[in-house]
Amino acid sequence: MASNATKAMIAEVFNEIAEGIKSGSFKKKVRIGLTILGSEHGVEEMVKAAKLAKGKYGDFDIVLIGSKVTDEFETIEVSDAEEGHKKMVELLEKGQIDGCVTQHFDFPIGVSTVGRVVTPGMGREMIIATTTGTTSTNRVEGMVINAISGISTAKALGIENPKVGILNVDGARQVERILTEVKNRGYEFNFAESLRADGGAVMRGNDLLAGTPDVMVCDSLTGNLLIKIFSSFTTGGNYETVGYGYGPGIGDNYDKLVNIVSRASGAPLICEALRYCATCAQNKVLSIASNEFKAAKKAGLQEEIDKVTKKAAPAAAEEVKMPPKKVVTFAIPGIDILELEDACKSLWKEGVYSESGMGCTGPVILVGEDEGEKAQEILKKAGYIG
Secondary structure (H helix, E strand, C coil), rough: CCCCHHHHHHHHHHHHHHHHHHCCCCCCCCCEEEEECCCCCCHHHHHHHHHHHHHHHHEEEEEEEEEECCCCEECCCCCCCHHHHHHHHHHHHHHCCCCCEEEECCCCCEEEEEEEECCCCCCCEEEEEEEEEEECCCCHHHHHHHHHHHHHHHHHHCCCEEEEEECCCCCHHHHHHHHHHHCCCCCCEEEEECCCCCCEEEEEEHHHHHHHCCCCCCCCCHHHHHHHHHCCCCCCCECCCCCCCCCEEEEECCCCCEEECCCCCCCHHHHHHHHHHHHHHHCCCHHHHHHHHHHHHHCCHHHHHHHHHHHCCCCCCCCCCCCCCCCEEEEEECCCCCHHHHHHHHHHHCCEEEEEEECCCEEEEECHHHHHHHHHHHHHHHHCCC
16 A cells, blocks of 8 residues: 555646646656755754745755655655765666755765855855865866856856856966966856956955855865855854855766755755755756866867966976066066966066065066066966966
């Protein structure tokens, strides 16, 4: 004899068919899993999130993975969080769920999660690429690939031409140069413009608060910190309430839709994480990502990454004699802090005295007023500025 859960599932399928026949546009609901074991706030908080999502959104179904605590949802029973992850992967591989929201999942190298927040300055939604995982062991390469992942996710959310900003962290200028070259070679996307007076695609803290770009590119450790601050700045940190969580794991050819929340995430945030996962499933974010990576690689993505990262790789120490000191008041911006010392030495080799400094927008190289133009040409030729 069929269980109550099975009867409910059969009834729901028939209701979907009836609604589809009535509207003339039958479309099967996506099924989103939710692992409910392992939260710092207990199983009840996870179930509360599922109930919130069910009441707020009616276009996807929720399947609980964990202990049986309610008859309101189909539940796949497991004994602990580790078993829950194994069952989640099995269900995804068999196509029995279309995506899943879970906590603390270990993605392979090359995959990172794309978070989504509501910024406090203007109340705008903003994608943070990325927030957990390791896209690459090289920081600059990782951030460039994070940009592609962020663009893919934005398109899955219905943003046709997402504007991309690069957070002003170590490596940002190198990332900007690579993405500019890939864009010039045919990969279509738009840079955001900072709200600060001097503009540019490199974003400041003000842009974070205002949500200036659709996609904010950063390394995943910084992104992880940002998502935690945005989600729990009103609660003291132990209960995340605002936003959509750490998002789906995106990578070149990754084939499982797994959205991450924290063990500190509360029901209001997990509710929206379920919505986020369902939208990604409905709009096939993984297929979009596959196409975006193909387009970027066709435009020389790896070649441009290699140009910069190989140049930045440690080389045998070269003794460069510093030219005679002189007054330096001509500032050249756009130098990445990771390349500042090498950029100065490239000028010394050409007989141009230079010093490193820090302006309000980041690192600068200072040279004499009479050698400003010459210094810029040397730095451009060496690939330190665009």
